[in-house]
Amino acid sequence: MKTKLAVLAAAVAMLAAPAFAGETLDRVMKTGKLTMSSDPEYPPQSFLNDSNELDGFDVDVGKEIAKRLGVDFGIETPAWEVIIAGGWSGRWDISVGSVTPTKARAQVLSFPAIYYYTPASFAVHTDSSVTSLEELNGKVIGTCGGCTYDAYLLKDLVIDAEGTPPFEYQVTAGELKTYETDTNAFDDLRLGDGVRVDAVFSALPTIQEAIKNGYPMKVIGEPAFYEPLAVATDKGDPEFDAKIAEIVGEMHKDGTLKALSEKWYGVDLTTVQ
Template sequence: MYIKKFALIAASALALMAGQAMAGETLDRVTSSGKLTMSSDPEYPPQSFLNDSNEMDGFDVDVGKEIAKRMGVELAIVTPSWEVITAGGWAGRWDMSVGSMTPTAARAQVLNFPAVYYYTPASFAVHTDSPVATLEELNGKVIGTCGGCTYDAYLNKDLEIDAEGAPPFEYQVTAGEIRTYETDTNAFDDLRLGDGVRVDAVFSALPTIQEAIKNGYPLKVLGEPAFYEPLSVATDKGDDEFDAKIAEIVGEMHEDGTLKALSEKWYGVDLTTVE
């Protein structure tokens, strides 16, 4: 049975923030300039990537474009590193992150998460030549993942996902060594060199692994997903009006089926709900 938490999340966030609303510097800047600036990753397909026309494309990019459209402004995209985005204190360099970010307790100290827009399964993958067939066999292995992300936190057994609607999970793998990378693609590049050449496995979003396989990477997915992540639009702290507007728009996109259609376009399935 599917649990549709997004409407409750968006409505609750909107009600809370509307009650606390104050003059919004970010919202004023966006509306007066006619431009909404979003941070993104150029190497995170199918969420965000540079297409053959050298333009940003992907699920997250389409979500950002739709948010800007409903605000009545143009979308601009910048590509700072993930560590810089999650550190907060953006100082107006960009206005929001639609970057498949999990709203963890640690991140909530420096960022706000006004609207969950989809959920994604986190999975392990090995080289097609690997004899490893179960998650248990990954114990003690060298596992590659993105640095400073939720997959890194999971491998360090320090992951806290406290967003409403997040399913519970257990730590099923104890890595012998965790090798971190700037992007998931870099981890895939090392694994494609061969089983155990640099890493024994990678840990990433299942849709990202599947996209890599579709693009010729010799990977195979192991077992069931380790956990499901609620993924949210992120904003810098300090503008409740802007957060309320984001929550309102994303709530509408859930209700009218826009997010479902975008998910099916990029993933072939509806990831806007979880089982």
């Protein structure tokens, strides 16, 4: 039943999508509002702060894009799988959600601009005796489902963005556990070394933020790969894509993205390291 409902929902989304195709920029300018999809549990990219408001690097980037468009800013929080499925039907206009542009995703989404790069890293519990990536082979590894991290562990990762550094598959999981968000995987690891998972795989800044917030984890080895992260839009409006590319390009050029990266990460992640 669940599978049939999912297929039906996808079909409805595909039928609804053309009503907005090519009209995103017009809609945003007429309504005077840019709505962005975001994840409330992905610090420091996006999270609920002490005032119960969404905050973080991605949120700040989205706000700046809206400001330069001359419109107000709003946020929706759909599930990750819904975002990358495309066919948004105008429910939101843009995803500034640390999306990696892949060939599979490019079938349903457009990626008008890369705004930063992030290293993907493994972490284990602080009680773990693992000290190298080689020792992770055969282990139970947790990561977010539908992300580039589980694609890497399935040895099926394709990142075709220009300037992507080459990488090799260095780890073969004995068992791969996928979660709705990276935080859910971290929660299982914090229960203890090997209790539910032996390691987690995520963006290095996300792991570092979790450690800062008290998660008993430690990073292992060098990053497995560096991924370009792009602003994503629903397919169908090249004028909107061109405008977003222009704005993000200006934010790179005038140092705005660099400043936001240093604010949230302490380093400049807006260029390939």
